[in-house]
Amino acid sequence: MQVQRIGEVQRNYTSLKEELEGHIWRRNMRESQLTPAMLGRARIKDKETFVYFLDMEVKRARRYKDFFSMILLRLMKPASHLQDVVTETACNKLKEVLAQETRETDILGITEEGEIAILLPYADEKSAELAQHRFNDLLESYVFVIGGPEINFKRVCFPSDGTTTVDILKKALYIPS
Numbered sequence: 001m002q003v004q005r006i007g008e009v010q011r012n013y014t015s016l017k018e019e020l021e022g023h024i025w026r027r028n029m030r031e032s033q034l035t036p037a038m039l040g041r042a043r044i045k046d047k048e049t050f051v052y053f054l055d056m057e058v059k060r061a062r063r064y065k066d067f068f069s070m071i072l073l074r075l076m077k078p079a080s081h082l083q084d085v086v087t088e089t090a091c092n093k094l095k096e097v098l099a100q101e102t103r104e105t106d107i108l109g110i111t112e113e114g115e116i117a118i119l120l121p122y123a124d125e126k127s128a129e130l131a132q133h134r135f136n137d138l139l140e141s142y143v144f145v146i147g148g149p150e151i152n153f154k155r156v157c158f159p160s161d162g163t164t165t166v167d168i169l170k171k172a173l174y175i176p177s
Contacts, residue, residue, distance in 0.1 A: 043099045043108055050109025050117060055165045057107075057119060061158050069128030069157045071135065072172055073098075074115045076150040091116075094139070094151070101138055111173060125157045 045053065057068050075091055095116060098108060107119040118135075120128055132153050139151055154172065162168040 043102075044095055044116075045107065045109040047109065047111055050107065050111065050119075051165070051169070053107045053109070054119060054168065057121060058158060058163075058165045058168065060121075062163065066122065067124050067158055069120045069123040069125065069131075069155060070168065070172055071118045071120065071128060071132050072111065072115060072154040072156070073118070073135070074112075074152045074154070076152060097139065098135070101135075117172065125155070125160060128155050128157055 054070070060066065061068050073094065075094065095108075098116060098118065102108060102118060105121055107121075109117045109119070111117045118131075120131060123131065132155055136151075136153065156162070156168055156172040158168060161171045
């Protein structure tokens with residue numbers, strides 16, 4: 001009788017424990033719902049972190065005699081009295097769109113105010129050119145504020161544009177206005 005009672009208590013305990021764990025799991029899932037915008041912002045690195053990943057990619061590419069490309073997008077400020085507000089809004093939208101539309105292996109980063117870099121591992125010059133055209137077409141489909149900023153593109157490829165992190169950064173960060 002007592003053994004039967006112990007078995008029943010253990011089953012009840014196990015059942016209650018599983019129910020409680022399920023309830024806690026469901027509550028945590030509801031509370032931690034990540035929106036695409038939140039996921040996108042998490043993928044975008046600050047300048048220091050992006051340079052670290054760039055350095056790692058240069059070292060990997062040199063070690064394995066591989067290649068990579070980087071595409072820089074710069075928002076040119078519009079000639080209006082609302083230029084800072086328009087540029088900030090457009091920059092946030094641009095970050096969100098790029099974070100959602102790039103591959104998971106691509107590394108996004110902010111290099112300067114209004115400038116976003118996309119590091120494309122294993123992309124040669126031709127692939128980078130195709131990616132640039134795809135990004136350009138994609139961004140043209142999004143309507144920014146009329147009279148808003150123009151987007152300039154620049155491509156830098158390893159090893160044709162440089163074989164060190166410093167060479168790549170020197171070539172990448174100069175964009176004529």
